[in-house]
Amino acid sequence: MSNNGLLKSSLAKKYLMALTGLFLCTFLLGHLAGNLQLFISGGEGQQAFNEYAEFMTTFPLVKILSYLTYASVLFHIVDGIVLTMRNRKSRPVGYVKEKGSANASWSSRNMGILGTIIAVFLVSHMQTFWYKMHFGAMPMHEGLKDLHTVVLAFFSPENSLGLIAVVGYVLAQLALSFHLVHGFQSGFQSLGLRHPKYTPVIEKTGYLFGIGVPLLFASIPVFLYITQL
């Protein structure tokens, strides 16, 4: 076997998919923790959120983590496309009748589509907040970039596209939820981490994570929109 056998193998592509996916799960937790500060009302909430945004964009360790996150997102997407193309090639002639629902969950059969929805959301999401925060013209508050006001204005009835933004955000979180429900436990399986005692725990955690995290994410713009009505 050649030295680069591991990198060429189908299994390595799955290890990479699992590692980047599970790393991005930890990113989601961090991101969510920050976002939850948007529930704090008034000036106190504004200050806390802006300080958090400042910390996330300037603190060196976080910067390293953020580059790791960008790389993970890219690898996860590219690897996913490469795997999907290979899988398509493995069955050039499809079945006339195929009953996929008889033997596998819907999310496990639609990871590519769900991932694509998340990727499209990500582009719009980063354009709206990440790009503006890093390179755009930002309002200032107490010497800090006022991301809080930008977020509130975006998910506001005052914004002509505010409602669409809220609905789009919630739908993207729904796609993320289905993606995570399969992806979380699938990542462990791909890495060979399976045990009669721990796998049921991993599966339950996957469900909790896959439903809980997107639900909390989605609740924020809904809350912001309703409170600004």
Next chain:
Amino acid sequence: MDLTLNVWRQNGPEDKGRMETHPVSGVSPDMSFLEMIDMLNDQIIRDGGDPVAFDHDCREGICGMCSMFINGEAHGPGRGVTTCQLHMRSFKDGDSITIEPWRASAFPVVKDLAVDRSAFDRIIQSGGYVSVNTSGETLDANAIPVPKPQADEAFSAATCIGCGACVASCKNASAMLFVSAKVSQFALLPQGQPERASRVKRMVEQMDEEGFGNCTNTGACAVECPKGIDLSNIARMNRDFLKASAEGE
């Protein structure tokens, strides 16, 4: 029972193929699915046509030859059964049944419902064995102690009959369940240890070379497997391959 069969017909590997509809009447609910196909062929031959080519051998669920994708599922709607163990009582009078060959680039259609599964043989040849000298005094199997749970697990991996239902059911035409069962049946036993690392590497490499797809852990393979091969085998192979690759040969 009166049935309408939609059967895949393909003259040879190069033919494009098409679905063909055949009404069959007087089917007994006690017939096996293959006996019903025999009946169909008898009818086709009497009408002067070319009978439907299909693979079959033991007709008792142990040879793994009867590869048929029936109504959207490998070996039809039953669980833990091959096509020969599927009985017509699983269907209703007046049913329309779609019958197709396994679909995978690694399993080319030979004719009609018969596919070439020699890709599996080549995977076995690449490492699915234990190199022991059998010409001299063979050791008594019981001389090497094997814990009972380990022996049971190895045995259940070894019950894989290589029918290809896992590949046929997988949306990616992945052979991970088959290969992992064949890797595991040795990896779980003391006799399999000396070649454990090289075996998994060679077999995975051959699996990739044959053009099977990637595992996306949908679990469809294990649901459709007539022998109930468990997904834990796939995890074991993922683990072993990672370890073997990290260690180098």
